[in-house]
Amino acid sequence: MQMLESAFGNFQLRRFPLRRRETLRAWDAADEYLLSELAEDVAGQVLILNDRFGALSCALAAHRPVMQSDSYLSAWSTRENLAANAIDPQSVTAIDSLTPHVVDYDLVLVRVTKTLALLEDELIRLRPHLKPGTRVIGAGMVKQIHRSTLELFERIIGPTHTSLARKKARLIHATLDPSKPALISPYPMRYRLEGDDLELVNHANVFSRERLDIGTRLFLQHIPADPGLRDMVDLGCGNGVVGTLAARANPGASIHFLDESVMAVASARATYQGSGLANPARFILGDALGGMEAGSADLILCNPPFHQGQVVGDEVAWRMFSQSRRVLRPGGELRIVGNRHLGYHIKLKRLFGNVEQLAANRKFVVLMSRCQT
Numbered sequence: 011m012q013m014l015e016s017a018f019g020n021f022q023l024r025r026f027p028l029r030r031r032e033t034l035r036a037w038d039a040a041d042e043y044l045l046s047e048l049a050e051d052v053a054g055q056v057l058i059l060n061d062r063f064g065a066l067s068c069a070l071a072a073h074r075p076v077m078q079s080d081s082y083l084s085a086w087s088t089r090e091n092l093a094a095n096a097i098d099p100q101s102v103t104a105i106d107s108l109t110p111h112v113v114d115y116d117l118v119l120v121r122v123t124k125t126l127a128l129l130e131d132e133l134i135r136l137r138p139h140l141k142p143g144t145r146v147i148g149a150g151m152v153k154q155i156h157r158s159t160l161e162l163f164e165r166i167i168g169p170t171h172t173s174l175a176r177k178k179a180r181l182i183h184a185t186l187d188p189s190k191p192a193l194i195s196p197y198p199m200r201y202r203l204e205g206d207d208l209e210l211v212n213h214a215n216v217f218s219r220e221r222l223d224i225g226t227r228l229f230l231q232h233i234p235a236d237p238g239l240r241d242m243v244d245l246g247c248g249n250g251v252v253g254t255l256a257a258r259a260n261p262g263a264s265i266h267f268l269d270e271s272v273m274a275v276a277s278a279r280a281t282y283q284g285s286g287l288a289n290p291a292r293f294i295l296g297d298a299l300g301g302m303e304a305g306s307a308d309l310i311l312c313n314p315p316f317h318q319g320q321v322v323g324d325e326v327a328w329r330m331f332s333q334s335r336r337v338l339r340p341g342g343e344l345r346i347v348g349n350r351h352l353g354y355h356i357k358l359k360r361l362f363g364n365v366e367q368l369a370a371n372r373k374f375v376v377l378m379s380r381c382q383t
């Protein structure tokens with residue numbers, strides 16, 4: 011457990027889910043910069059957008075902030091870190107990314123997101139809740155803040171400038187321009203699947219929100235149709251295209267859509283409901299397969315993420331694959347699509363003792379492992 015030292019106190023913080031031999035901290039130089047900039051100068055109603063693991067929420071809990079996030083893992087880490095520091099969980103009002111704001115804010119702290127569309131959607135929804143004197147401070151690592159990021163603040167909020175970089179972190183200061191017309195969010199976006207009448211609904215933080223991913227396209231050709239299937243899982247469902255087509259191919263099976271993004275789960279629900287299919291369906295917000303019981307699925311379909319927030323790597327994919335072993339019934343299948351270079355076949359072989367390549371093109375492979383016990 012590591013200690014964040016700030017003008018608001020010292021806090022022991024961890025990232026959830028916990029990992030053995032964790033090497034990454036639960037905060038970064040951008041959180042530190044933001045907290046040192048505020049020092050103790052915090053008053054009125056505070057909003058924290060996209061706190062990553064709860065560092066900002068813990069530090070500012072005494073000011074009873076609202077914390078808004080699209081991520082189940084961020085909300086979970088925040089709850090755990092508040093508890094670990096003996097902070098009353100009620101002191102932070104956690105709302106998800108699709109919950110409308112009900113109060114106006116005096117101070118808004120924005121952790122800049124990797125997906126610019128999410129930031130755009132958040133700022134557009136936030137704008138009616140800013141007052142002429144509201145301080146809006148964005149924070150991120152230098153590599154996360156681009157000209158396009160500043161242009162978003164400028165276009166949606168008003169005059170914007172950045173601070174000098176400190177430990178490779180930067181702050182963005184934006185002031186409300188009340189003369190700007192209110193904007194309507196362009197999200198969710200919708201598009202039709204090529205050669206099909208299925209409409210895909212995509213909230214702002216959804217993978218491939220403007221067109222189908224080429225890996226997913228290959229994957230869709232390898233969804234099995236098997237009357238023996240009872241329970242199928244779309245793991246990391248995004249807009250729900252994979253699970254919806256699996257449900258269509260297997261009208262006798264239930265489909266379970268899982269994702270850690272609130273917007274992904276809402277998108278999958280909207281896509282599925284618009285499809286007119288009648289399979290029993292569940293929509294579960296959570297980490298990997300945490301929401302599924304052991305031995306409860308016959309087929310898990312997964313196009314795993316290659317990053318979690320700003321962290322790049324195959325750790326989440328590995329967690330998804332190993333949890334699949336727990337959740338599959340004997341004889342059940344895990345089917346995945348991934349970039350060739352990621353070497354997922356080695357991991358699957360190690361976990362399941364078997365792996366079969368169902369398809370491949372220049373960039374992607376579709377692999378299948380069967381649960382033998």
Ligand code: SAM
Pocket residue numbers: 217218223226245246247248249250251252268269270271274296297298299313314315316317318326
């Ligand atoms: N299945 C969709 C498709 O093919 O278009 C989306 C695939 S996208 C590559 C990976 C998905 O995994 C994203 O929707 C992301 O939000 C989700 N994800 C990332 N980390 C996760 C986690 N820990 N638990 C569950 N889902 C996660």
